[in-house]
Amino acid sequence: MTIPETDTVPVWPEGVLARYLTAGGATVDITRGSGVDFTATCLGCGDAQECDHVSATCIGGPATALKANQGAAREWAQAHAERCRALPRP
Ligand SMILES: [Zn+2]
Numbered sequence: 001m002t003i004p005e006t007d008t009v010p011v012w013p014e015g016v017l018a019r020y021l022t023a024g025g026a027t028v029d030i031t032r033g034s035g036v037d038f039t040a041t042c043l044g045c046g047d048a049q050e051c052d053h054v055s056a057t058c059i060g061g062p063a064t065a066l067k068a069n070q071g072a073a074r075e076w077a078q079a080h081a082e083r084c085r086a087l088p089r090p
Contacts (some may be wrong), residue, residue, distance in 0.1 A: 018074065020081035026088035028077040036065040038073035044086030047074040 026044025037052030
């Protein structure tokens with residue numbers, strides 16, 4: 001069975017890898033930057049977190065850096081989504 005596209009399921013913007021629903025009904029979107037960095041952006045209040053703390057030249061290499069930065073972005077998004085009550089802009 002295929003799920004039909006409806007108005008109630010908006011298409012995710014290009015580049016969005018993960019999306020967290022906030023307490024206020026907005027979303028926090030995770031996007032990847034040019035390298036191993038990720039950004040989590042709240043579409044409710046506009047707060048954003050760049051996760052680029054681990055460099056691609058770290059001891060574990062780019063794969064480790066990618067995983068670490070993505071994990072950090074997810075953690076921030078999850079934590080922010082739980083407490084943000086800003087409504088999305090109409
Ligand atoms: Zn927010």
